Amino acid sequence: MGYTGSVPDTAARRLDWMGAAACLGQQEIFDDPDRVHEARIICVARCPVRSQCLAYTKECERGLHRDQRDGVAAGLTHDERHRLDDTAVHRKDDGDPIKLDGSERCGTHIALLRHLWLDEPIDPKCWSGEVFREHGNRNARQRAAPAPRPAPPETARPKRRPRPPAKGDTPHERRIYSLWSTGASDLDIARRMAVSVPSVLRVRERLGLIANQADRQAS
Structure with a gap:
């Protein structure tokens, strides 16, 4: 007698890779513009499905304006993805599109963007440049931050004036x-x-x- 029960569905689905994404449960990092470097580290160093994420993001965002993109995906900010996408809609107040022609000098930010956008291996020199840039940006943010207000004096109960x-x-x-x-x-x-x-x-x-x-x- 042959088996008449249900057959387990073991066929791979198109978006199964999302379950292995390193960003799961860390959306606050990827939406915070002050934590871009932290998000890049997760994408580049920890995520086993960054290539799938990059391909999916490019497909979903193809032709969209910057305002229709958000957060960090596949190691790239929404603004970087918009400027790198040659199908994207651009407005006068947008940053200039980034054209990659193979002349990007290793260790520069544009070279890192090339590696990320084209899903190329990221060499140590380019990643070191990213780390140094992040340190500089962090120092600049700290210098630009307003000085903390001095803590108000502790409010104490008014002392009774001693009787003469x-x-x-x-x-x-x-x-x-x-x-x-x-x-x-x-x-x-x-x-x-x-x-x-x-x-x-x-x-x-x-x-x-x-x-x-x-x-x-x-x-």
Whole structure:
């Protein structure tokens, strides 16, 4: 009896390669214009399907304007792909198209673009040039970045202004200070507060109050 079950579909599909792309799950890197070099590294050094990605991108973007392209794909920015595509629509404010004629000097940016666009091996000299350019661009961005604002001073709870020592810290001391400020003698203060004269004297000395005229005359 022959097998009557379903036959597994093992035929390769046109876009199966996308599952092996190194950029999966890292879209934020490929959409960030400040991380182009980081995206290039992923494409050039880590992606096993860059050739398929390049062919697919060229096919999908053929004839499109720069504004209809985005991000980094196959190691090339949307602007680079637009300028390298000789079928692309161009406007007056676009950058000049890049024409590759085989005279690109190794180690230059245009030579790197040639390798990437034509899916050629990238030699160490061209990649070293890319690394040096990225360092220069990074330094330029850091110099152009506005200086960070100084951190605001820590907001602290306003400190209570200390009460002048002469006025006392307790109701008893403040009462003595209040009477002393009227010119009352130690004896008068003691009588009005029903305390002893020595206790008034101790408080007055602790508060740094000089004796009033009556006390000085008595001494």
